[in-house]
Amino acid sequence: MKENYKRNRYTFGIGTIGRDMSYTLISMYLMFYFTDVANITTADLFWVTGIMVAWRVVDAVSDPLMGILVDNTKSRWGKHKPWILIGMILTGIFILLLFWDFGLHGAAFVALFTFIYAGWALTYSLNDIAFWSYVPVLSQDQKERENIGAKARIFALIGTFFVVAGIVPLTNLFGKAVGNNQKGYFIFAAIVVAIMWLGQIVTLLGVKEPKGVSEVQQHTHFKDFIRAIFKNDQLLYIAIAMGLFMIGYTTTTSFGIFYFQYVYGDVNMYSIFAVILGLSQIFSLLIFPTVSKKLKRKTIYLFSTIFVVAGYVLFFFAPTNTMFFVGVGGVLIFVGQASIQLLMLLFLADTVDYGHWKLGKRNDSVTFSLQPFIYKIGGAAANGIVGITVVLAGIKGAPTGTILAANQQFVFKTAMFVLPLFCILIGYLIYHFKFKIDETKYAEIISDLHEKGEIE
Numbered sequence: 430m431k432e433n434y435k436r437n438r439y440t441f442g443i444g445t446i447g448r449d450m451s452y453t454l455i456s457m458y459l460m461f462y463f464t465d466v467a468n469i470t471t472a473d474l475f476w477v478t479g480i481m482v483a484w485r486v487v488d489a490v491s492d493p494l495m496g497i498l499v500d501n502t503k504s505r506w507g508k509h510k511p512w513i514l515i516g517m518i519l520t521g522i523f524i525l526l527l528f529w530d531f532g533l534h535g536a537a538f539v540a541l542f543t544f545i546y547a548g549w550a551l552t553y554s555l556n557d558i559a560f561w562s563y564v565p566v567l568s569q570d571q572k573e574r575e576n577i578g579a580k581a582r583i584f585a586l587i588g589t590f591f592v593v594a595g596i597v598p599l600t601n602l603f604g605k606a607v608g609n610n611q612k613g614y615f616i617f618a619a620i621v622v623a624i625m626w627l628g629q630i631v632t633l634l635g636v637k638e639p640k641g642v643s644e645v646q647q648h649t650h651f652k653d654f655i656r657a658i659f660k661n662d663q664l665l666y667i668a669i670a671m672g673l674f675m676i677g678y679t680t681t682t683s684f685g686i687f688y689f690q691y692v693y694g695d696v697n698m699y700s701i702f703a704v705i706l707g708l709s710q711i712f713s714l715l716i717f718p719t720v721s722k723k724l725k726r727k728t729i730y731l732f733s734t735i736f737v738v739a740g741y742v743l744f745f746f747a748p749t750n751t752m753f754f755v756g757v758g759g760v761l762i763f764v765g766q767a768s769i770q771l772l773m774l775l776f777l778a779d780t781v782d783y784g785h786w787k788l789g790k791r792n793d794s795v796t797f798s799l800q801p802f803i804y805k806i807g808g809a810a811a812n813g814i815v816g817i818t819v820v821l822a823g824i825k826g827a828p829t830g831t832i833l834a835a836n837q838q839f840v841f842k843t844a845m846f847v848l849p850l851f852c853i854l855i856g857y858l859i860y861h862f863k864f865k866i867d868e869t870k871y872a873e874i875i876s877d878l879h880e881k882g883e884i885e
Contacts, residue, residue, distance in 0.1 A: 437567050438580045440635025444560065445585035447625025448517075451524055453592045454621050455549065456808045457683050459527065460815055464825060465690075466600075466610055467530070469538070471825060476539045478816030480546060485809035488550040492558060492805070493658065496798030499559050508794070509559045509566070510633055516556025517629040521622035523549035528618040530611050554801045556629075562797035564774065565781040566638060569875055569884055571868065575718050578774045582767065583714045588628075590707030592621065593685075594700045657784055657792040658799070664780040666863040668799045671773045673856030675807030677849030678766055681741075683811045684818075684845040691824055691833050692841060693749045702752070702759060709760045710767035717768060725868060727861070730772055734857045736765030741850045745842055774800075779866045785883065786874045818844040 463469045463477055502508035526545045533541060564581075568574050596617060604613030658664065689699040720729060740761030747754035777800060785791040819825045822833060822841040833841060866874075878884045 437636050438577050440631055441563065441567065441577060442580035442584040443635075444513075444628050444632030445581045446588035447621065447623075447628040448556070448560065448588070449585035450588035450592050450621045451520065451625050452553065452804075453589045454596075454618060455524065455527070456679065456811070457593070458596060458686070460683070460812060460819075461686050462528070462614055464819060466614055470534065471820075473534065473538055474816070474825065477542060478812060480539070480543050482809045482813045482816075484543070484547050485550060485805040485812070488547070488554060488805060491551070492554050492798040492802040493795060494798075495555050495558050496562070496792070496795035498555075499562065499794035499798075500792055507638055509563050509638075510636075512555050512559035513629060514633060516552050516554075516559060517626060519552035520549060520556055521626055523552060524618055524622055525615070528611075528615045530615070550805070554798075554805075557801040557804075558794055558798045560632070561774070561800055562794040563636070563638075564797075565778040565793050567636070568639070569782065571775070571779070571871055572718070572721075574775055574778055575721055575771075578771050578778075579714045579717050582771050582774070583711055586707055586710045586714070586767070588624070590703055590710075593703035594707065597686075597696060597700050656788060657790070657795045660788055661780060661784040661796070663783050663864060663866050664777075664796060664799065666859060667773070667776045667780060668803060670856040670860040670864070671777070671800075672803045672806050673852045673859070674769060674773065675803055676810045677852035677856070678770075679804075679807040679811040680814050680849045680852075681762070681845055683815045684841070687815075687819070687824060687841070688845065691822075691827065691831060692838055693755065694830075694832050698752060702756065705756055706759050706763045710763050713764045713767035714771060717771060726772060726775070727867060729768055730857065730860065733765040733768040733772075734853070736761045737769070737853060738850065740765065741846050745846045776860075776864065776866070779871055782871070782874050782878065783866055786878055791883075814844050814848065 460478075460481075463474060469477065499508055499512050502511060504511050523545055527542075527549060531538070531541060564574060564577060567577055600610065600613040600617050602613070603616040604610035607613060607616070685703075686696065686699055689702065690696040717729075724732075740758045740763075742758075743754060743761065744758030747758055749755070777797065781791065781793045781796045784796060818841060822837045822844075824831075824833070824841075875884070
């Protein structure tokens, strides 16, 4: 069993590298690609922004249905692996199509973009739900879940910050080599897709599913989905808290490249900044299992939130003639963010066992279908805020090298820092007052399930 645990920590974690690379590429840079690389018209940008926001909301609503699909799957490879495979292949194809220059404009461009973007969103969700709902299956031990989750988040961050740090220099390099910056982005996207496919193959071949849940899987109907979501009060509370956090976090990160281009005045510093933040997040996750042995999760969340608040305040007021204050603010934000995001994953996994204990039925994929739902709501809100701010702050159509005026910077910084911080704080307060599954309560739940013979 211990050998399987160690094997699963790494083979599961490796699968996140390319997944998070691909998600970061779309969620953080697709808008920048359209505005500053493909240079689509303002009218087309308006439609693209609206479609991205609207479709991700529609797609988010469909995620629980995909959770039902995964929960009801029976195959010789289990219920997760078939959909991880199908989802990863189709997601990669749609990513390549998003960065392919079809030479279209106007209604034809908008129609094709709608189809491709919808395809990416749906297939990524299918993969995401099947992948992350593995966490509560791989172990019912909280500390082992922390190890699995920490390793997965570290690998995911490696992928994320490869994209964040590499997108500017590598797309410029590829663009110069082929004589076209759009083609440079396509080459970069192709590399991301290849890494995603390879990493997911490691997970598919390497993860060994333990036999921890002895309950025979029952068919999940739509009414069971309604019951699993809305009767699980702890799931609802943590989903709302997680959603508010992701709206704030995703909005801030989506503005990053615009900040260094139009506020700081040196887009090349963005890659250096990203490396520093990536290392900070990895450090935060590496020490998380050690810290969790000494502090309760609720205390870790409190300290992490204090770090985030301090970072936002410092970043907002940071002068732009030096990287020092910008860098320190960023480190504080992302050290806290890394721990909070891991905690959210662990809280979500715990609500699977809580739902099993309270409702008498285990629905791990339906429960984890809320994760992409939350991420998409966060991404949709971020895309909408970025799209509107790009116009209001005077970024759209601004010549290369433009530095925003003081009033424009205030609009930009309010959208990048003030609104996100408000969301993050409200999310923390909901968790603090409403989420009750602490270490003691979880131990009681697992003990009771053992006594009932529903887990081994």
